[in-house]
Amino acid sequence: MEPTIGLVLTQAKALRQLCSDNAHGAARDAFLARLDDDIEALYSGTLGVTVVPLAGVDSQTLSRLLSGLATVEPTSELVDSSGLLTIGYHRPSPAATGARSATRVLPLASDAARAGLRGVNLAVSVHEVFSSPLLFGRLIQETDLLVLVGSAAKEDEVLLAGLARLAEQCRFAIHLALTETPGSAETLVKGLFRDWQAAPAEATTKSLLEGVWPTVTPEKRREALGHGGLARLGLHADLLAKQVQSELADLKFRQAEFTRFRRGEDVADGSADLREQADALKASIDQWLGGRKDALALTAADGILPFDPRLLANRLEVHDLIHREEKSAAVIKYPILNARFFHPLVSHAFTLLPDPAAISQIQTRLVSALESQVRSDSDSLSQHAGELADSMRRTGELYPLFAGALSSVRLPLLLKDKVARTLEGVELEVEAEDRFVQEGFFKRLMEGRMVASMAFSFITMSAGIFVLFGDPSIKRGLMKFSGVIVIMMVLYFIFTLMIAGEEEKKELEEKLEKIRGQIHQAVMRPLAKAEQAIMKIYQEFIQEVKDTYLTVIEGVTKVKVAEKARIAETRKREDELQKAFLQRRQQSSVALTQKVPQFITGLDKTRTELDKQAAGTAAAPATSTGLRPATPATPATPAAAAAPSAASAAVAAAQERLAALRAAKPPTEPSAAAPNAKPMTVAERLAALKARSAPPATPVPTVTAEAAVAATTPAVTPASQPTSEVKS
Amino acid sequence: MSVFAIHVGNLHVRSAFHGSPDLPTVAEDSGEPQRFLAPSIVTIDSGGAQFGYSALMCAEAARPDTTVWRYRRAGLAAREVGAVDWNGRGLSAEAFTAYALGKLDSDARIWAPIPPDMALVVPDETTPATRLRLASLVVETTGRPLTIVAESDALMRLVEPTGDGDFLVVSIDDDATRVRLLRQSGGSCTVLAGEVAPDLGLEALRLEWLQRWNAEAASSSLSAFGTGDNYEFEGIWQDVWDCLNDDPRAKPKMPTWPLLRRSTLNALTVPRTALLAELNQRWRNTAALADRLLTASGKAANGLAGLIVVADRALARIVAGAVGSALAIAEGKRLQLSADAYACGGAAQAALAGAGRFEISEAPHGVGVIGMAKDGSGTTVRALIEKGAALPATAAFSVMANRDAQRMLVLTLETVGSDSALSYRFQFGPMLGVGMLRVNMHVQWGRANRIVVTATDSESGLELKCVDAVELVAGKALAGASHLKTLLGS
Structure with a gap:
């Protein structure tokens, strides 16, 4: 194997290892695939050729040039259109291969592959390709050897710049002049490319495979492959460095974005508003409860019954009083006095009692009134609770976190049996009674006599005064008046008999009032107890309504808090995973940012050394590498010999640029070709380079068994080697 | 200070x-x-x-x-x-x-x-x-x-040392390109004439690039940047401008960014030269716009005290070059200011002038409250403070609120004697308790053009908390100061 190829192969493997160890994801796949392609090309020794048609090249010439390279013959339509025509494997395979597409791909013929070609790119429209970042980038990526066809105007700046950039990538160019006198393209090639050769005149009538390709010696192919591979490796390392920089920025952004995204989630889920909404709801419920409690307090003060409980006792009438006679001593002594005839003659005493039926009725009325009122109150309370529920449902939009739960709340019922049990316990215990005396005939007569006696005594006493101090006739006159007294007694008796009924009635009324008062007292006792019990039931009910809502609110709050905690836990887990992932990637990327520049530095150093080596080889009269012609490097054609000053200027410019590039390079560092290997000292590297620049017989340490096989791949070498000019 | x-x-x-x-x-x-x-x-x-x-x-x-x-x-x-x-x-x-x-x-x-x-x-x-x-x-x-x-005062504060005269200002703003002719005289600035080109704003350019890049990506079955309201595109947009703003003599390198889509790595490279060429092409008509403005206002380019271009450096270079060359304004008279010149000049001007007093002496319109008509049919607006009344002015009235239906009390004051569909809404609460409540309202219109309403619970004599106060334009509640305070605190 060519020492350069072995060296490039080692470097390519080192870069591949670097990518494999530190790159991630799609970038890793992409770079590994590219490097694998590069390594495969180095092993197989196949070249990527780019054909750049210059001025004066027609489509027929191009078709002839490309014939035999593809499995299908490139039509003149294909080579006459715009863009890039690729023959060979292209990554990625374009879907469209039509003539209108900027890139068209034809499969490489097996003969071409056997001849050592990896692919051929034809810049059909040179200006278009050299102006397109993507197409030009592809040419740079895939070119080991450049074939210029035709002649070019040196003032074509786009072409010159493009070729100059391609010359940085591949050092070897072949110029196929279509006319006898070489044009300015030849001088152009001389100025830009380190090595170039003019294709023989007969190649103009043959295909590239038959005419141009055999003129490239196997040694030159290997050199072109080595230098092309090295430049490509540098390009890929540069791309990797940029990709890593971009990835690092992306990772930093993702870390910041991750935190920001989480903060946005916190804002969006509205959990911060949970406590506020719950408090507002509780305040509303407390306000409702306060209103109901005030109303109950008012009810308690006024009493549950809608009327004065005294009215219940007032229902008791005289006829509801029971007269229980107390037998007098006379009646006990002489039971005959109890006979119907004698009954009015003597006085009778009675104990007055309320009729139990009337009491029972009062009790019934009391219970009915309570029942009716409780029914009304419970309806009212239920209505108020319903209003609260409606309010909660209506204002659900204000409390979005609780809206669902509040709309499905089942309100408690005011249990009437509980009230009924209370009312069943209402028992009226009345112990009211009074005494009533019915006066008899003799009693009344006695009262008449007493009145008459009193009047008589008065008159007698008055007469006595007249007897002592006045006319005795007055005494006689007064004494005569005693008969009137008797008449008065009788009249009074008759009078008392006449008003006896009214007197008894009035007395009974008085007694009834007293008994009513006693009954009212008796009613108030169970009523107060019942009212107390009912108020308690009412209060329990409204408290239960409040508790129901509070339970729902607390439940929702707990669920939300638990959910938040769960989400926080899940998020924490996810965050840790993501952070670990980002950190891992960042570490790898940072490692790459440190290692890739080292690798690029090593690669640049290698290139510089190879340049020096090539320069040294060019200075020698003859070498066995095949890079130099047997004859001194003098131009074969008069035109080349009389190279215009423009070419010299271009050469000078290229050298100046190279010098500038070298000057811009960082200080020499140990080779990064094999990052895991021990860094070589300068002396060791110089020794290794000397060994590599030795004749092929000298074993090269970097050449592997596979490389050795690849190096011995038979190349199509014509029996008569055409004279070629090699300039360096 | x-x-x-x-x-x-x-x-x-x-x-x-x-x-x-x-x-x-x-x-x-x-x-x-x-x-x-x-x-x-x-x-x-x-x-x-x-x-x-x-x-x-x-x-x-x-x-x-x-x-x-x-x-x-x-x-x-x-x-x-x-x-x-x-x-x-x-x-x-x-x-x-x-x-x-x-x-x-x-x-x-x-x-x-x-x-x-x-x-x-x-x-x-x-x-x-x-x-x-x-x-x-x-x-x-x-x-x-x-x-x-x-804006003009802020800008001229920065260029004041250059002296009095007429200045041509080309400002490449986010929403449009504005060309103004300003006269600076004795520390005061007057806008003589102005032209606006809405399609030449940076926003339009950004949208065009976004659409183009999206289309290119879509042709490869990739989703690129969507509406552009994302961190990735904004970063690239600013990096592109940083790259474009770099001095061309420093030969800035084309930056590249990763475009990760569907686990696939794509590279985006800024074609600096192509984009600069595009900017050049896009703003090439600014010179014609400036020329038209000068012609319309009868001014000659050579009589200008200076050309001020306010834009990003790359764009300022392009526009200053294009306009200056087209109008033959000398290099020494061309001043390029960065896009934050307004903020810088504004801060300098504010430091010089001190805090302003924004007060009115009389009511620009009347305010009234909606109530039942005297005959009991329908509603009528009862004027509380008449239009033209000397400020501060006060008025008082009372309203009945049903606490069972709502916990918050909302009061709307309507404008009287004005065509503007403006009204003021105040929200008080929460009201505690149940049943109807009489609330005494007190309206005060201060010289700072601020209407303050206080509500007092007649039962307890306590003032209800004002949880919100907003202005309504055509029935739509605008975010007011209290809302902005909440946003600033988050």
Whole structure:
């Protein structure tokens, strides 16, 4: 194997290892695939050729040039259109291969592959390709050897710049002049490319495979492959460095974005508003409860019954009083006095009692009134609770976190049996009674006599005064008046008999009032107890309504808090995973940012050394590498010999640029070709380079068994080697 | 005194410091510290707002609620709504300017020893009303004094040492190429005439390149850069310009970038020479444009005090060469200024002039509140402050609010005596308790053109918190200062 190829192969493997160890994801796949392609090309020794048609090249010439390279013959339509025509494997395979597409791909013929070609790119429209970042980038990526066809105007700046950039990538160019006198393209090639050769005149009538390709010696192919591979490796390392920089920025952004995204989630889920909404709801419920409690307090003060409980006792009438006679001593002594005839003659005493039926009725009325009122109150309370529920449902939009739960709340019922049990316990215990005396005939007569006696005594006493101090006739006159007294007694008796009924009635009324008062007292006792019990039931009910809502609110709050905690836990887990992932990637990327520049530095150093080596080889009269012609490097054609000053200027410019590039390079560092290997000292590297620049017989340490096989791949070498000019 | 000035373009926000020697000349992007040119793009989602490169990254991995908001210079005067965020707020160019200034200023304050004063460079054609609105929005958002400088004034501040005279200014802006004839006299600058070529803006060029590169990539079944609102393309765009701006004598190398698509590595190489040739071709008509302007304004090219070209270095070289040669303007009279010249000049001008006072003495239009008509049929607008009323003016009225139906009170003030479909919406709350509540409203229109409404709960006598205050243009709520403060705080 060519020492350069072995060296490039080692470097390519080192870069591949670097990518494999530190790159991630799609970038890793992409770079590994590219490097694998590069390594495969180095092993197989196949070249990527780019054909750049210059001025004066027609489509027929191009078709002839490309014939035999593809499995299908490139039509003149294909080579006459715009863009890039690729023959060979292209990554990625374009879907469209039509003539209108900027890139068209034809499969490489097996003969071409056997001849050592990896692919051929034809810049059909040179200006278009050299102006397109993507197409030009592809040419740079895939070119080991450049074939210029035709002649070019040196003032074509786009072409010159493009070729100059391609010359940085591949050092070897072949110029196929279509006319006898070489044009300015030849001088152009001389100025830009380190090595170039003019294709023989007969190649103009043959295909590239038959005419141009055999003129490239196997040694030159290997050199072109080595230098092309090295430049490509540098390009890929540069791309990797940029990709890593971009990835690092992306990772930093993702870390910041991750935190920001989480903060946005916190804002969006509205959990911060949970406590506020719950408090507002509780305040509303407390306000409702306060209103109901005030109303109950008012009810308690006024009493549950809608009327004065005294009215219940007032229902008791005289006829509801029971007269229980107390037998007098006379009646006990002489039971005959109890006979119907004698009954009015003597006085009778009675104990007055309320009729139990009337009491029972009062009790019934009391219970009915309570029942009716409780029914009304419970309806009212239920209505108020319903209003609260409606309010909660209506204002659900204000409390979005609780809206669902509040709309499905089942309100408690005011249990009437509980009230009924209370009312069943209402028992009226009345112990009211009074005494009533019915006066008899003799009693009344006695009262008449007493009145008459009193009047008589008065008159007698008055007469006595007249007897002592006045006319005795007055005494006689007064004494005569005693008969009137008797008449008065009788009249009074008759009078008392006449008003006896009214007197008894009035007395009974008085007694009834007293008994009513006693009954009212008796009613108030169970009523107060019942009212107390009912108020308690009412209060329990409204408290239960409040508790129901509070339970729902607390439940929702707990669920939300638990959910938040769960989400926080899940998020924490996810965050840790993501952070670990980002950190891992960042570490790898940072490692790459440190290692890739080292690798690029090593690669640049290698290139510089190879340049020096090539320069040294060019200075020698003859070498066995095949890079130099047997004859001194003098131009074969008069035109080349009389190279215009423009070419010299271009050469000078290229050298100046190279010098500038070298000057811009960082200080020499140990080779990064094999990052895991021990860094070589300068002396060791110089020794290794000397060994590599030795004749092929000298074993090269970097050449592997596979490389050795690849190096011995038979190349199509014509029996008569055409004279070629090699300039360096 | 140090001044921080910005000049907002459709593609980038350019900034500059002036004054303090320990400050850099430009503000670095907080998301991409290696770059100093913040893309004029903001993304807004529920997580907050992102600006510049961070916004581009955010736009690349956009969530469903992400709004991409780009500045549009043409929409500045008309208050066009460029985008609507997830909160339903219309995002205008004015709001973008205020946000960008607030953001860059807050970034700058992280490392600036003393907070610099702020300046804003606005297009010449910006009307006093727009300037007043801008100033009001910026001052309310940032709480800092502001100086507003016109582009021409900012530019002429940089060229003042060259003396008085008529200058031909060719400015390659993001949205167009502007050719202006400016007269500099005794420290004041007058625009004599101007021509605008909208198709010669950098935005049009960027779009063309983007479409071309997308098409080339699509022919290889690759997706390239989409709409271009992504970090990758913006980075390449700026790198391309860095490469183009390099001095050709230094023989700059063509940079290459990776284009990773479908696990495939593609290389993108800037064909520097081809792009320069394209720029040359594209802006070759600028000389004709300048010549037409001079002819129309009756000026001779040899009577010009100078030719000023404001553009990126590569473009400035091309345009200055083309226009200068075509109009036979001597080399010594050609001045090339970089694209951040407006920001630099604006900062210098603001340092000289000091913070401006943006006040009005009388109401440009009336404001009223919608209420029931006296006869009870329909609604009517009850005028609170009449048009032409001396400012500050106040008005008071009361409204009844049903706390059972809503917790927030929304008040809309309509304009009276003006054709503009402008109104102001204020939101107060939350209102505690239940039932109807009388709320006393107090409207105050200050000289800074700011309408402030306070609401007082008549039950408790406490002031209700104003949670939002927005301007509505044609019924669309514009992002106001309170919204921008929220975005700046995110």
